[in-house]
Amino acid sequence: MENKKSDFSSWYNEIIDLSGLSDKRYPIKGMNVWLPYGLKVMKGIDRIIRDNVDISGFQEVQFPVLITRDQLSIEFEHVKGFENEVYWVTRGGREPLEVEMALRPTSEAAMYGMFQLWVRAHTDLPLKIYQIVSVYRYETKHTRTFIRIREIHFFEAHTAHTDYDSAEKQMVEYRQIWDQISSELCLPFVVDQRPDWDKFPGAMYTLAFDTAMPGGRSLQIGTIHQYGENFSRNYGIEYLKEDGTHSYVSQTTFGLSERLLAAVIGIHGDDTGLIFPPSIAPVQIVIIPIPSEGADTDSYCSRVSQILSAEGFRVHIDNRDNYTPGFKFNEWEMKGVPLRIEIGGREVRDNKITMRLRTGGDRIKCRIDDLPSEASRALASLKEELRRRAFEHFERSIEDGNSLEIMKKGETMFRFYWCGSKECSDRIEGETGKTVLGMQKENENKGKCLICGKDGRVATASTPY
C-alpha cells in the first residue's frame, strides 16, 4: 500500500479500493457505486446525524428529486449560484417535456413552495425538518470519491422561525449538534464565516466547518446558513402573528455530506489502512481463531461472540479456513476494525481473552468474565487515541501566516489577520495561491490586516478540496 504521508492522494484512492468502500468503475465519471462495506459505514454516520437532530425536535421528510425551472428560479441569487451545475431532465419517453426539470442540487427550491402551504400561523413555528437524500451537481472539475462527485449523499436540515432572533438561536443549536456529531467521529475543525462572495447562494451568511486533510489541504465538512427572510419573501412563506398581522418567516439550513466519511478515512487512517471510530465501525470487534491442537477454538469464539453481541457490540468471527490468522489480522486492520480478539489454545484453556487495538499498543489480556467491560474500555480508549491524534494533526496543519511568502511556500492551512475586504483577499489569493476561507468565528483575537494594516481579526486560508 502507498505511504499515506508521502502520497496522500494515491493512498486515499487505494484504501477505498482495497477495503471495498466504493467502486468508481461505474461508466459515469463522478458517480460511484456504494459497496456493502462503505454503505454500512455511511449509514453509521447517518445514524449519528439522525440521533442528534431527532432529539432536537427535527422531523424527517423526503422531497421529490425533480424541481421545475419555475420553482428553481424564484430566488434569484440561488438559481444564479446553481444553474451552471444542474442536470436538466428535458425528455420523458420519446417526447420533450413541456417543463424542464432539474435534478435537485439542494432542496430549498423543492421545499419552500410547500413551506408556503404548511406555515399558516405562529403556532406552526418553528418548523424543523430534514432529509437524507442524493443531490446532483454537474461537476466539471476533477472528481474524487466522497469529496468531489456528481451524486452526493447529502443531509439537509431546513427550519422556519417567527423572526431573525429565533433563527439565530437555531444557528446556535446547529453548532451544538455539530459538536456532538464531530465528537463521535473524532474530527477537529475550525469555524470559518465564509466571505460574502463565497457564502451559500441566497444566504445572509454561511458558517463552515473546515478540517485539515493529510497533505495540508482543507476540507469543508459541514455548513450552517442563516437565510433571514431572503427565501421566505420570494416563496411567500408568511404566518399570522398573535397580534393578527402577518410576517415572513426567518429560515436556516444545515448541510452535511459523505465528505464526513472522506474526513474519517483521511484523518484517522494510517499506512496499514482505515481506522474507524467505534460508533460507525460496521464491525467493532473481529474475533480470529488461532487453530491449536486439542483446543476447541470455534466454540470458544462463538461463546465470546454471544457475550459481546448480547451487550450490543457489532461482532464478526472470521472463521474462514483457507486463510492464515496473519492474513486475517492484516485484512481486518486494513478495513479499520477498532478491536481484534485472538483466540488460541491458551485462551481456551485459561478462560482468557487476548485483545489488540487497531491503534496499536500492547495486547490486552483479561478473564472472559470481564469481557464486555474490558471491551468497552478498550474501544473508549481507541476513540480517545483517535481524537488525540486527529487534534494533534490538526494543530500541526494550521500555521501562522505572518507573510505572503510563508503562505505561498507552505503546504498547510494558515491563520492570519485580515480586515475582511475583498481587495486584501484578492491580493492574498493572487500572490499565495491559497483561498481565503473566511474569518474564524470563534477566535476573538484582534490584529492588523496582513495586507492593508487596518484592524483585523483571525482568518483562515488554505488550498481547499
Add this chain to the structure above:
Amino acid sequence: MENKKSDFSSWYNEIIDLSGLSDKRYPIKGMNVWLPYGLKVMKGIDRIIRDNVDISGFQEVQFPVLITRDQLSIEFEHVKGFENEVYWVTRGGREPLEVEMALRPTSEAAMYGMFQLWVRAHTDLPLKIYQIVSVYRYETKHTRTFIRIREIHFFEAHTAHTDYDSAEKQMVEYRQIWDQISSELCLPFVVDQRPDWDKFPGAMYTLAFDTAMPGGRSLQIGTIHQYGENFSRNYGIEYLKEDGTHSYVSQTTFGLSERLLAAVIGIHGDDTGLIFPPSIAPVQIVIIPIPSEGADTDSYCSRVSQILSAEGFRVHIDNRDNYTPGFKFNEWEMKGVPLRIEIGGREVRDNKITMRLRTGGDRIKCRIDDLPSEASRALASLKEELRRRAFEHFERSIEDGNSLEIMKKGETMFRFYWCGSKECSDRIEGETGKTVLGMQKENENKGKCLICGKDGRVATASTPY
C-alpha cells in the same frame, strides 16, 4: 370522512391527507412529498424487508441514479420495455451532454456492467445484493399516491448464480422471504405467473404477488423474476468454473415498492381511518390522560410510558392540554395506532391500566404490573384480527368466473380455467374488460379452458391498478 365501501377511491385519498402520510400538492404531478408520519411507516416496511433479506445473505449496495443510453440498450427486450417511460437527462449546466442519461426505471442496466467486473470465478457466486432507492417512470396514466406515481420508493434484489437450477432455488428463497414480509404486514395474495406478453422486459418468467383492494381491483404488490442467461449473455457476466471452462451466470430479481403501503392502507383501514400492523406502526401504543380531580395522571402516564419503552414498544403520550380526550381518541384512531391506553383517576388510584384495541372490542383492564405482557398480548391479537379480516376480504374478492358474462358484470377478481393461449386471453379481455393476470402458480387444479375448452389450469383475471 368518506365511507370506505361506497367510495374507496375518495376514502383512500382523504385518509392519506388527513393522517399526514404524503402531500401531493408538490408542483410535479405524480411526485409527492413523504411527510414525517408516512416516511416513518415506509421505513418500518423497509426494516422488515431488510431484516428478512439480510438474514438470507443479501448485502445492501447503492448504485447511481443515472444510466447512460449505451448501458440501457445492451439488453434489447429490456430497453424496448422501458424506453417509453424513461426520463432523460440531456443537459448539464448550460451545455448539452455528450451522452444522454436515463433516470433509472429499475437497475438491471446500472448493475450488470459492474457484475461483469465483480464476478470472476465460481467462488464469487452466488452474488446476492439489494438496494432501496427511488426509481423513476414517466407515467402518462392517471397517477395515484403510493400506487401509480413517477418517483417510486423501490426495493430491488439482484442475484447471480452458477446455473439455472441454483437460480431456481433462489426463486424459492424469495418466495419464503415474501411469506415472512407479507405475514408481518397481514397481506393476503395470490401468486400469478404473468403471461409471456406481460412478463418483466428481459425475464424468462415473472411471478407476481397480486392482492385485492377494496372495490375489487387487484394490486400487484411484489414480483420475482427468473432471468436465466438473458442478461448475462448481453452484459458478458461470465465466470470460471471449477473445471477450467467459462459459463454465463443465471440471474434473478425480486422487486417491492411503496405499493405495500398502499395495500396496508387500503386493506386494513376502516371508516374511522388507518389501522397499522404493530410491526410498522410509528406509534404502537398511545397513552391519553383523562384529567381527573386530585389524581396525578401525568406522572402515572410517564410511569406507564417508561415501562413500555423499556420493553421496546414505540409509545407516545398525548398530553396536549388544548384538546379533549375524545378529540385525541379520534385523531389517533384515524392515524392507525393499534393500541390506546386511557389513564384517568380510577387507573391512578387502583394502579390499573385500561386499554383499547384499534380493531374494537371491549376495553381491556389489567394491573400495571402485568402491563408489558398484556400489551404484547393485545398487539398480537390485533395482528391476528387484521389478518383474519384481510383474508376474509380476500376470499370474498376472488369469485369463480364461470362465464364471460359473470366476469364482465362482476366487480371482483376472478379465477377461471385457461389454456394459456394469447387468443383466449384476448377474447376474455375484449369481452369482459378484465385483464388476465396469469396462471395461479400454486393452484394445481385442472379444468377446461373457459374459451376454447382445451386442457387448462386456474388463472386470475381482474381490473388491475
